[in-house]
Amino acid sequence: xxxxxxxxxxxxxxxxxxxxxxxxxxxxxxxxxxxxxxxxxxxxxxxxxxxxxxxxxxxxxxxxxxxxxxxxxxxxxxxxxxxxxxxxxxxxxxxxxxxxxxxxxxxxxxxxxxxxxxxxxxxxxxxxxxxxxxxxxxxxxxxxxxxxxxxxxxxxxxxxxxxxxxxxxxxxxxxxxxxxxxxxxxxxxxxxxxxxxxxxxxxxxxxxxxxxxxxxxxxxxxxxxxxxxxxxxxxxxxxxxxxxxxxxxxxxxxxxxxxxxxxxxxxxxxxxxxxxxxxxxxxxxxxxxxxxxxxxxxxxxxxxxxxxxxxxxxxxxxxxxxxxxxxxxxxxxxxxxxxxxxxxxxxxxxxxxxxxxxxxxxxxxxxxxxxxxxxxxxxxxxxxxxxxx
Numbered sequence: 175x176x177x178x179x180x181x182x183x184x185x186x187x188x189x190x191x192x193x194x195x196x197x198x199x200x201x202x203x204x205x206x207x208x209x210x211x212x213x214x215x216x217x218x219x220x221x222x223x224x225x226x227x228x229x230x231x232x233x234x235x236x237x238x239x240x241x242x243x244x245x246x247x248x249x250x251x252x253x254x255x256x257x258x259x260x261x262x263x264x265x266x267x268x269x270x271x272x273x274x275x276x277x278x279x280x281x282x283x284x285x286x287x288x289x290x291x292x293x294x295x296x297x298x299x300x301x302x303x304x305x306x307x308x309x310x311x312x313x314x315x316x317x318x319x320x321x322x323x324x325x326x327x328x329x330x331x332x333x334x335x336x337x338x339x340x341x342x343x344x345x346x347x348x349x350x351x352x353x354x355x356x357x358x359x360x361x362x363x364x365x366x367x368x369x370x371x372x373x374x375x376x377x378x379x380x381x382x383x384x385x386x387x388x389x390x391x392x393x394x395x396x397x398x399x400x401x402x403x404x405x406x407x408x409x410x411x412x413x414x415x416x417x418x419x420x421x422x423x424x425x426x427x428x429x430x431x432x433x434x435x436x437x438x439x440x441x442x443x444x445x446x447x448x449x450x451x452x453x454x455x456x457x458x459x460x461x462x463x464x465x466x467x468x469x470x471x472x473x474x475x476x477x478x479x480x481x482x483x484x485x486x487x488x489x490x491x492x493x494x495x496x497x498x499x500x501x502x503x504x505x506x507x508x509x510x511x512x513x514x515x516x517x518x519x520x521x522x523x524x525x526x527x528x529x530x531x532x533x534x535x536x537x538x539x540x541x542x543x544x545x546x547x548x549x550x551x552x553x554x555x556x557x558x559x560x561x562x563x
């Protein structure tokens with residue numbers, strides 16, 4: 175009988191001191207299940223490693239593309255005859271960033287525990303896995319190698335098909351269940367490798383529970399109220415209202431509320447640019463817009479009733495994980511300034527007169543300025559102001 179490794183009881187940290195010059199590496203791993211062509215757990219962990227850490231993941235985009243802390247990021251589900259480690263390896267550009275990278279990887283694991291993968295994202299990953307497999311089967315040698323690699327588990331040629339059928343049947347809840355079962359503090363193994371000294375304290379990783387995204391709450395910890403209005407039309411209109419109107423604009427930066435709302439609804443998410451979002455929503459004829467008055471900022475989503483999953487996966491990240499790109503900021507800021515200078519001042523005497531009257535009525539209060547702000551106020555707003563607002 176093959177001796178079984180005892181269940182892990184506490185996180186483990188190890189450091190490898192490398193004798194020759196190298197960039198530091200950090201590996202964040204969890205004890206994972208053995209390969210199975212029929213059990214859900216290994217197939218679910220295999221998919222999770224692609225979704226959370228692959229080249230289309232939020233983590234890859236953040237660490238490699240945007241913040242550029244890492245120049246090499248890869249993951250493996252560890253599927254083998256015996257239980258192994260599912261791990262993420264990152265080569266970090268600067269030693270002082272190793273702890274930050276480790277915590278970002280841990281946070282991606284914690285995200286998998288806290289919430290199910292969006293159904294559309296899961297479907298895309300399944301399709302990618304199958305198509306990537308097919309593209310590799312382009313020679314007799316490649317086919318023989320793939321069959322042999324999978325047949326070793328139970329000496330059968332049907333293992334490959336059976337595994338992909340199991341993976342194809344997985345639902346988002348299956349992935350979350352596996353994440354909760356295997357991505358736990360006691361199953362954690364962190365390893366670092368470097369020639370140069372690394373920051374102190376790496377042997378103590380933050381508990382996963384502290385990295386899980388917190389439920390959204392309103393003032394005093396109250397859950398946001400949800401008001402439903404039923405309609406016979408098979409279209410959903412979703413409104414999210416925030417107490418964040420132009421009355422909250424700081425003095426000298428009039429127009430900040432409207433500009434901030436536009437940077438959410440018309441500037442994309444961190445994962446997708448606004449043009450990519452429009453293209454993805456085009457088949458649904460769906461929309462996600464912002465409206466600001468003196469009291470409220472209201473985001474309105476409109477989509478077919480059977481298109482909720484796709485809408486949530488594509489549009490809502492603009493609100494909860496906005497892109498805040500500099501080029502979008504310049505475009506949105508120019509458009510808002512032109513609405514004042516060109517559309518209002520030069521072409522709409524009636525509206526300009528009403529705004530002048532409101533300014534007189536509310537003089538000396540936060541309600542005096544137009545919702546769109548003032549030219550000087552818009553010019554003074556920076557991208558950091560938008561992020562803070």
